[in-house]
Amino acid sequence: MATIGRLHERGKNRLLELLPAADRERLMGTMQCVTVKQGDRLFERHKPIEHVDFPLEGLISLVVTMKEGDVAEVGTVGNEGMAGIPLILGAETSASDAFYQAHGRSMRVSAPAFAEELVRHGPLEAILRRYAQGYLNQAAQSAACNRLHPVEQRFCRWILLSHDRIGYDTLPLTQEFLAQMLGVRRASVSVVAGMLQKAGFIRYNRGVIEVLDRAGLEESSCECYDVVRKEYERLLC
Numbered sequence: 001m002a003t004i005g006r007l008h009e010r011g012k013n014r015l016l017e018l019l020p021a022a023d024r025e026r027l028m029g030t031m032q033c034v035t036v037k038q039g040d041r042l043f044e045r046h047k048p049i050e051h052v053d054f055p056l057e058g059l060i061s062l063v064v065t066m067k068e069g070d071v072a073e074v075g076t077v078g079n080e081g082m083a084g085i086p087l088i089l090g091a092e093t094s095a096s097d098a099f100y101q102a103h104g105r106s107m108r109v110s111a112p113a114f115a116e117e118l119v120r121h122g123p124l125e126a127i128l129r130r131y132a133q134g135y136l137n138q139a140a141q142s143a144a145c146n147r148l149h150p151v152e153q154r155f156c157r158w159i160l161l162s163h164d165r166i167g168y169d170t171l172p173l174t175q176e177f178l179a180q181m182l183g184v185r186r187a188s189v190s191v192v193a194g195m196l197q198k199a200g201f202i203r204y205n206r207g208v209i210e211v212l213d214r215a216g217l218e219e220s221s222c223e224c225y226d227v228v229r230k231e232y233e234r235l236l237c
Contacts, residue, residue: 006237007080007229010167013054013107014080014236018127027124030113035105038172042083042098049094052084052114058104059165061181062096073181075139078165080232081131087114088128101177102166130235138228145224151184155192156221158182159202161228163211174207196220 007014016024036058043049045065053060060083062075074096077083086094092111109117118125145154158181162171175193179186193204201217203210211217218225 007233008078008164008167010057012079013056015082015127015131016054016107018236019123023123027117028107031107031109033105034108036100037103038100040100042100043094045095045097046093048092049084049087049111051108051110052082052087053106053108054082055079056105056107057167058100058106059102059162060098061101062098064096071180072183075135076161076165080165080236081135085132085135087111088118088132102172134232134235137231141224141228145222146183149222149224151182151188152192152195153220153222154182156217157225159209159211160217160221160225163214169211171209171211172207173209
């Protein structure tokens, strides 16, 4: 699977593709293409954000760690967007940590160069504002989903979201990570994964999920996946 409409096209970043050619060429001149590995940290909470990543492929998770050490995901970024929204809003730090949950490649720009581009008040600023709206909608919908929907539907939603952004049918998602992202015990993840595997929707083994029947996952998910995807498409396609 290489493309989900125009929003997720492996090897391309949707925000960069929306820029007029001259603006994209100028911005790309300040960027470098970096190869990232699973677990690579992008920025840490309450520390200055040093650079902004526009993924071409891969998956970035933004998480909040509580005082007791519990972790919860608050955002997910793929090649539809960028990681570093606080810089768009005039802040220098984030209340969350950001790291790569799946390997890939990103176009990276330093925070100072990114700030210089924003003060132009050109097409990039308008595009990033629309993306920020989509991201905030995603965060709000996820919060409601985690509160109101059963873990089976939330599991399907998260696999679909990751499948879109990673761009491959094989997803490196461990039980521990999924339990943190869904706010459930690892035993619950194991039970749900077993149910979906028995239904023929996925194959799950040693921290790797292989998507076998995407249509089945979409039917088993709640409405939240569609709500988030359609809002991003409205804003960015």
